[in-house]
Amino acid sequence: MGVVYRATDPLLERTVAIKTISLELSKDEFEEFEQRFYREAKSAGRLNHPNIVTIHDVGNNDDIAYMAMEFLEGEELREILDAGGLLSPDRIATIATQVADGLAFAHEHGVVHRDIKPSNIMILKNGVVKITDFGIALVPSSSRTMAGMVLGSPKYMSPEQVVGQEVDGRSDIFSLGVVLYEMLTGKPPFSGDNISAIMFRILNEMPTAPGTLRPDLPEAFNYIVAKALAKHPDERYQSAGEMADDLRSYLELQVPANFNTLTHGKPRTLERRSRPRQTDDQTVLMAAGTLTQHVRVDRRQRNKALLAGGVVVMLLASLWFFNRTSLVQPEAQPVTSNAIALPAGSAPSPAAQIAPRFEATLTFAITPWGEVYVDGKNMGVTPPLNELKVEAGKHTVEIRNAGFTPYIETFELRIGATRKIKHIFK
Numbered sequence: 001m002g003v004v005y006r007a008t009d010p011l012l013e014r015t016v017a018i019k020t021i022s023l024e025l026s027k028d029e030f031e032e033f034e035q036r037f038y039r040e041a042k043s044a045g046r047l048n049h050p051n052i053v054t055i056h057d058v059g060n061n062d063d064i065a066y067m068a069m070e071f072l073e074g075e076e077l078r079e080i081l082d083a084g085g086l087l088s089p090d091r092i093a094t095i096a097t098q099v100a101d102g103l104a105f106a107h108e109h110g111v112v113h114r115d116i117k118p119s120n121i122m123i124l125k126n127g128v129v130k131i132t133d134f135g136i137a138l139v140p141s142s143s144r145t146m147a148g149m150v151l152g153s154p155k156y157m158s159p160e161q162v163v164g165q166e167v168d169g170r171s172d173i174f175s176l177g178v179v180l181y182e183m184l185t186g187k188p189p190f191s192g193d194n195i196s197a198i199m200f201r202i203l204n205e206m207p208t209a210p211g212t213l214r215p216d217l218p219e220a221f222n223y224i225v226a227k228a229l230a231k232h233p234d235e236r237y238q239s240a241g242e243m244a245d246d247l248r249s250y251l252e253l254q255v256p257a258n259f260n261t262l263t264h265g266k267p268r269t270l271e272r273r274s275r276p277r278q279t280d281d282q283t284v285l286m287a288a289g290t291l292t293q294h295v296r297v298d299r300r301q302r303n304k305a306l307l308a309g310g311v312v313v314m315l316l317a318s319l320w321f322f323n324r325t326s327l328v329q330p331e332a333q334p335v336t337s338n339a340i341a342l343p344a345g346s347a348p349s350p351a352a353q354i355a356p357r358f359e360a361t362l363t364f365a366i367t368p369w370g371e372v373y374v375d376g377k378n379m380g381v382t383p384p385l386n387e388l389k390v391e392a393g394k395h396t397v398e399i400r401n402a403g404f405t406p407y408i409e410t411f412e413l414r415i416g417a418t419r420k421i422k423h424i425f426k
Contacts, residue, residue, distance in 0.1 A: 164368025
């Protein structure tokens with residue numbers, strides 16, 4: 001995890017934010033986060049714009065990577081939206097225009113953010129808007145992201161991100177369109193009970209026009225949102241600067257007579273895809289990194305119960321502290337075990353002291369992504385999930401992806417065996 005400290009630069013006598021890598025990460029997690037850490041420094045460090053957080057310095061001190069950046073005092077757009085109440089059209093246009101200006105500059109310099117969302121947009125006390133967290137940004141010289149890898153936050157992904165295609169600046173424009181819609185209406189345009197439902201809607205459905213939900217909005221917002229959220233990149237704004245110009249002049253903007261906000265940007269080739277199955281509620285983090293989940297599947301009761309082992313999650317996030325002169329360290333969380341609690345005075349039985357054995361391994365190579373089900377139980381999304389520990393025996397694995405026919409395998413696993421599940425949805 002990333003941790004950000006408030007600090008003072010003694011030479012220039014200015015307040016800065018020092019971002020470091022948590023030392024509590026495992027070796028694999030540390031290496032992955034360190035790579036993302038330096039990617040952020042490389043991508044954001046080459047950009048100098050009023051609407052992009054400024055990176056002052058990056059380095060390594062005593063094997064601890066650090067990044068000195070502009071200290072921001074204000075609120076995340078996420079916090080403002082969560083506080084409730086609708087923003088005025090003028091304020092919405094001002095915020096979105098500044099984000100578009102920052103993206104236009106980044107795109108002109110070959111940087112695609114790929115994770116535009118309210119929590120990565122900071123509103124400073126003076127009204128200036130800053131784009132933050134370039135940790136999964138794509139630069140021309142980068143080969144870090146392999147074809148088919150899904151990176152980003154599901155509700156704000158572009159269709160091309162969902163299917164694992166290459167992205168350019170128009171993907172950021174789609175994500176900004178999602179943020180704009182949420183500012184205008186108070187809710188995201190694409191939502192669902194699970195990640196499959198969300199991604200299906202991103203690929204196949206057009207949201208209700210903002211003006212229908214909020215009649216006080218000028219018609220120009222329906223036009224801007226529809227153009228930004230077009231399913232095909234060629235039908236969107238072709239540059240963030242073009243979108244910024246329309247936002248800046250939304251009161252005088254003349255909507256083209258032949259532009260239909262209800263039909264523009266509808267999917268071209270997705271009509272035959274079937275709606276995904278519904279699953280239990282879940283929270284999914286889509287981010288660069290590796291997730292290893294250990295699960296014991298009881299062969300005798302696999303349709304009744306799931307005994308969870310440890311779950312190791314790499315959460316790539318920055319913990320910002322504003323207007324504080326000291327850092328309060330979070331208390332260490334107790335490690336939960338699978339031991340059974342016994343009444344006071346009872347002697348533990350030998351069985352209660354034995355940790356469950358994970359006797360076989362499943363690994364996954366799914367493109368672009370899929371929801372993993374083992375014997376009917378939802379195990380999570382791959383990527384980032386790449387490995388499961390299960391009991392030896394017969395298992396049925398199903399991989400689901402919104403809009404595609406599920407991939408299903410049934411097989412027998414011996415003790416100590418490893419089976420690789422490989423599939424490309426296309």
